[in-house]
Amino acid sequence: MSKKRTLDNFFNPGTQKRARLDSIPANTQTTSTTLTSAHSTYPHPVPHLPPRLTSLLASTPASAGKEINHQPSLDLLYFQPYIPITASLPLFNFLRENLFFYRVQYTIKRYGKETQINTPRFTTVFGVDTSSLFTPSGDLIDSQTSKPIPSDRYKSCACPPRPLPQCLDHLRQITEKVTGATYNFCLVNYYANGADSISYHSDDERFLGPNPSIASLSLGATRDFLMKHKPIPPTEGDPSPEQNSKPPLKLALGSGDMVLMRGQTQANWLHSIPKRKGKGSQEGRINITFRKGVERYSTQNYYQYNVGQGRVWRWDGGRGEMREWDGA
Numbered sequence: 001m002s003k004k005r006t007l008d009n010f011f012n013p014g015t016q017k018r019a020r021l022d023s024i025p026a027n028t029q030t031t032s033t034t035l036t037s038a039h040s041t042y043p044h045p046v047p048h049l050p051p052r053l054t055s056l057l058a059s060t061p062a063s064a065g066k067e068i069n070h071q072p073s074l075d076l077l078y079f080q081p082y083i084p085i086t087a088s089l090p091l092f093n094f095l096r097e098n099l100f101f102y103r104v105q106y107t108i109k110r111y112g113k114e115t116q117i118n119t120p121r122f123t124t125v126f127g128v129d130t131s132s133l134f135t136p137s138g139d140l141i142d143s144q145t146s147k148p149i150p151s152d153r154y155k156s157c158a159c160p161p162r163p164l165p166q167c168l169d170h171l172r173q174i175t176e177k178v179t180g181a182t183y184n185f186c187l188v189n190y191y192a193n194g195a196d197s198i199s200y201h202s203d204d205e206r207f208l209g210p211n212p213s214i215a216s217l218s219l220g221a222t223r224d225f226l227m228k229h230k231p232i233p234p235t236e237g238d239p240s241p242e243q244n245s246k247p248p249l250k251l252a253l254g255s256g257d258m259v260l261m262r263g264q265t266q267a268n269w270l271h272s273i274p275k276r277k278g279k280g281s282q283e284g285r286i287n288i289t290f291r292k293g294v295e296r297y298s299t300q301n302y303y304q305y306n307v308g309q310g311r312v313w314r315w316d317g318g319r320g321e322m323r324e325w326d327g328a
């Protein structure tokens with residue numbers, strides 16, 4: 001269903017809706033009018049951050065970032081925590097409650113055979129590459145000419161690009177100030193439990209440019225973030241490079257922590273969130289990454305792998321699980 005894109009429907013006050021503030025501690029307000037971000041590409045509007053949460057976020061970063069650069073080409077800044085502790089649980093609950101997610105499937109050719117991949121986590125993405133910009137009313141314009149973009153610019157995308165809703169844009173703005181980098185994409189992962197994961201990879205696509213800064217925020221369950229150096233090919237002088245047999249670096253990312261991966265990290269290191277059993281494996285975790293796509297292809301790639309063609313999933317608080325959304 002498409003809605004006319006107007007300033008009104010991008011930042012409209014919800015029509016006498018009760019705020020969903022059940023994630024906010026009991027001593028705060030329980031009702032108010034909700035402002036929402038709406039857009040023709042969204043399955044439903046997304047409420048703005050409640051004012052109390054916005055004021056709690058004002059003291060981000062809650063601690064100074066620690067540099068982790070003791071290994072070759074590794075350049076991390078680790079905030080433990082980044083989000084003030086009073087804000088991380090309400091923020092987790094707010095985002096899980098109000099964002100829409102996808103369970104993306106796609107096919108790859110493996111050994112010449114088409115293989116279906118089921119992404120082992122919920123995903124969603126917002127943003128557009130540097131060739132375009134969203135106006136405040138949510139229309140796409142060319143970033144050079146400020147004219148509306150040609151209608152075929154994103155014709156090969158799984159869905160038209162989506163602007164960041166206010167709640168994620170607020171986090172983006174804070175993160176730009178703290179990290180000194182700029183970002184035009186926000187990718188969100190939801191790991192429902194320890195069975196959800198992301199395998200070893202590096203975010204080293206050409207469309208992010210050289211030495212990209214990627215800010216990665218964790219909310220909810222603690223999960224291990226493993227990092228290992230990309231395999232170093234043996235040479236005559238060094239037939240079994242020591243780096244190849246080192247155990248992975250493990251950061252137990254807790255709720256509110258943020259890791260900034262920068263410099264040569266993506267070019268040289270792989271990272272993953274392995275599946276987890278036992279303690280804490282039944283709890284959900286949200287991961288938000290802010291990135292900057294400098295080529296048009298980043299838009300196609302991110303929407304293909306984080307939205308795709310499938311159904312919308314939303315958090316069902318009553319059942320305590322994600323459910324396919326029926327649009328109601």
Ligand SMILES: O=C(O)CCC(=O)C(=O)O
Nearest residue numbers: 189198203216273287289
């Ligand atoms: O969940 C995380 O901490 C990592 C996510 C990640 O690596 C990615 O989305 O590329």
Ligand SMILES: [Fe+2]
Nearest residue numbers: 201202203271
């Ligand atoms: Fe990644």
